[in-house]
Amino acid sequence: MKIKYNFLVLFSLFIVQLQAQTFKRKPSETATDFAVRNRPDPDYGLSGKVIETKLWDGKTAVILAFYYTDKQDEGTWVEGHIFIPSGPDTYKMIFIDGYNPEGSPCSIESVFFANADKDADKELVILCRWTQGNPHGIMGQFYQVYFYDKIDFKNPPNQPAQLKHLEKAFPFEYDGKNDVGEVSKAKYKTADAIRKKLKELGY
Numbered sequence: 001m002k003i004k005y006n007f008l009v010l011f012s013l014f015i016v017q018l019q020a021q022t023f024k025r026k027p028s029e030t031a032t033d034f035a036v037r038n039r040p041d042p043d044y045g046l047s048g049k050v051i052e053t054k055l056w057d058g059k060t061a062v063i064l065a066f067y068y069t070d071k072q073d074e075g076t077w078v079e080g081h082i083f084i085p086s087g088p089d090t091y092k093m094i095f096i097d098g099y100n101p102e103g104s105p106c107s108i109e110s111v112f113f114a115n116a117d118k119d120a121d122k123e124l125v126i127l128c129r130w131t132q133g134n135p136h137g138i139m140g141q142f143y144q145v146y147f148y149d150k151i152d153f154k155n156p157p158n159q160p161a162q163l164k165h166l167e168k169a170f171p172f173e174y175d176g177k178n179d180v181g182e183v184s185k186a187k188y189k190t191a192d193a194i195r196k197k198l199k200e201l202g203y
Contacts, residue, residue, distance in 0.1 A: 025089045035065035038093070040081065044069050047078050048108045055113050056122060060085060060153045064096075066108050075101035078108065080126065084156050094151075095159050102130040102142050109143070110191045115203045116163055121150035123163060125194060132176060140176010143186045145194055169201060170194070 023038045031052035039046070044067040051064040063083035070076050080096030099106035109129040116123040130142040147163040147170075175186035188194050 021093070022086055023083065023091045023093060025091065027089075031063050035063060035083070038083070038091075039065075039067055040079070040093075041069065044079075047105075051111055056124065056150070057153065062153075063091070064111060068105060076105035077101065078106040078128075080108075082156075082160075084151075084153055092156060094156050096124070096126070096148060097146065097159070097162065099128055104131045106130055109189070110194075112191050112195075114195055114198055116147045116166060116198055117149070117203065119150075123150060124148040124160065125191075127189070127191065127194065129189070132174075136179040137177065137181065138179050140174055140184070141186070141189070143173045143175060143189045145170040145188055166201075169197065 023034075025034050029037075032046070032050040035050045036046055047066040047068040052061060053064070054061050056062060062085070064080065065083070066078055066080050068076050068078050078099040080099070082094050082096060083091040084094065086092045099108075107129045108126065110125075110127040112125050113122040114125050115121070116125065124147070126146045126148070128144050128146065132142060133139045145166075147166050148160040149163055151157060151160050170188050173186035173188065174184045175189055177183050188197060
């Protein structure tokens with residue numbers, strides 16, 4: 001789905017401005033409450049579970065949050081953001097990516113870390129799902145896996161680099177029945193299946 005140029009420009013400026021801010025975490029505040037209070041826009045809703053983890057580099061406790069937003073004439077989009085510690089109880093937010101609707105809003109099926117390139121660092125892996133269903137008999141799910149390179153937590157980028165070399169190995173897949181009754185099976189619809197394939201690829 002194409003996005004109008006003016007929207008991209010405005011959205012990019014909004015993200016740069018947002019990333020210049022720091023966000024203070026209240027004493028005893030949960031990661032979920034923190035993510036809701038500091039959502040990018042008051043109209044954004046929380047999409048799925050907020051994740052606080054040190055698993056990316058083994059020592060830095062980052063917060064990953066996904067939000068949904070309705071965009072005029074484009075449906076409901078989901079945006080991923082990472083809150084990265086920048087000082088005592090303070091964080092910076094960086095934008096991960098935006099996930100467009102495909103017949104339905106994107107659902108974040110799984111978020112985990114795995115080696116997906118030739119260096120020793122783990123990469124961020126996000127599995128997305130879109131539910132399909134209509135009166136013509138189509139019933140199933142679309143799946144797509146996205147991979148993002150390890151970031152420098154001391155000097156974070158505006159956005160983590162997406163790893164494009166895995167697009168052929170992990171294509172956009174359909175799991176379900178089409179309008180003539182044919183059934184398709186998606187290979188990579190769980191974290192375990194994705195991890196197994198990455199090992200087969202030598203990562």
